[in-house]
Amino acid sequence: xxxxxxxxxxxxxxxxxxxxxxxxxxxxxxxxxxxxxxxxxxxxxxxxxxxxxxxxxxxxxxxxxxxxxxxxxxxxxxxxxxxxxxxxxxxxx
Numbered sequence: 001x002x003x004x005x006x007x008x009x010x011x012x013x014x015x016x017x018x019x020x021x022x023x024x025x026x027x028x029x030x031x032x033x034x035x036x037x038x039x040x041x042x043x044x045x046x047x048x049x050x051x052x053x054x055x056x057x058x059x060x061x062x063x064x065x066x067x068x069x070x071x072x073x074x075x076x077x078x079x080x081x082x083x084x085x086x087x088x089x090x091x092x093x
Contacts, residue, residue, distance in 0.1 A: 001025070004090045005065065006057035010034045011085070017078050019047075023091050024082035027068075040064045047076040055089065065089050 001023050003011040013029035038052040040063075053066040065087040072080050085091055 001091060001093060003085045004092070005034070005055050005062060005085075005088065006060050008034065008057040010055060010057065010089070011083065017082060019076065019079055019084075022084040022086070024068075024079045024084045027081050027083060030066075030083050035066065038064050042067075044069075044076075046073060047079070048073040053083070062087055062089065 001013060001016045002009050003025060011025040011030045013025045016023040016025050034055050034057055035053040036056065038054050040052040042050045044050065048069050048071060050067045050069050052064040055062045055065045066083050066085050068083045069076060069079055
């Protein structure tokens, strides 16, 4: 699977985990040079607290376009150490 934003591959892996229709990429599959930490957090009742990343490619910033669960609840342990995408990031094979 590939995550693409603004024509650039920002993550690539053949070992994603799909939860609620979202592909969670292993952290090591993410090209860190395109990511910066966001102050945004949200909470899911069964997954726990999520943190976000902003993505910047070609001078275009996509705020909070990636998220991860640093300490997922037991029911979502399979997504620990993984990153998922939305907000215009194309995820495809």
